[in-house]
Amino acid sequence: MIDINKKYRFRNGEDARILCVDSGDENYPVIALTREGQTSLHTKSGALWNALWIIEGQHIWDLVEVKEKKTLWVNILPSGVGYAYLCMSEADYQATKHRVARIKVTYEEGQFDE
Numbered sequence: 472m473i474d475i476n477k478k479y480r481f482r483n484g485e486d487a488r489i490l491c492v493d494s495g496d497e498n499y500p501v502i503a504l505t506r507e508g509q510t511s512l513h514t515k516s517g518a519l520w521n522a523l524w525i526i527e528g529q530h531i532w533d534l535v536e537v538k539e540k541k542t543l544w545v546n547i548l549p550s551g552v553g554y555a556y557l558c559m560s561e562a563d564y565q566a567t568k569h570r571v572a573r574i575k576v577t578y579e580e581g582q583f584d585e
Contacts, residue, residue, distance in 0.1 A: 472515050473501045473534060479517070481505070483531040503534060538579040547572040 473479070479487045481503075488504040494512070499520045501513040512520040517534030544562035545553040548569050555576070556562040562573055 473517050478537040479534045480537050481531065482529060482533045482535050487534055538581065540577050540579055543576045545574045545576055546570045547574060
């Protein structure tokens with residue numbers, strides 16, 4: 472369900488501004504504003520109202536919540552094993568002489584890359 476207090480973008484990556492989530496239209500209560508000032512109607516879940524060019528059930532103008540990015544620092548050992556830390560200084564402090572690399576990993580909660 473779209474929440475007016477959260478940040479959203481369109482599936483194509485463009486920022487979206489949610490104007491309201493209770494427009495009075497039972498099927499498409501969400502109104503969003505594009506960067507160019509165009510409005511679009513959406514379902515409670517963020518689907519575009521007139522999605523004519525749907526690809527695998529998704530449209531480039533569907534709304535997607537922007538989640539907070541998080542960062543971890545990973546010490547890599549010769550065996551390929553890695554240990555993750557919340558800050559770079561902690562990764563450096565915990566490093567042993569066997570560390571071959573320190574990698575910064577940035578991700579969003581719920582992100583599953585292929």
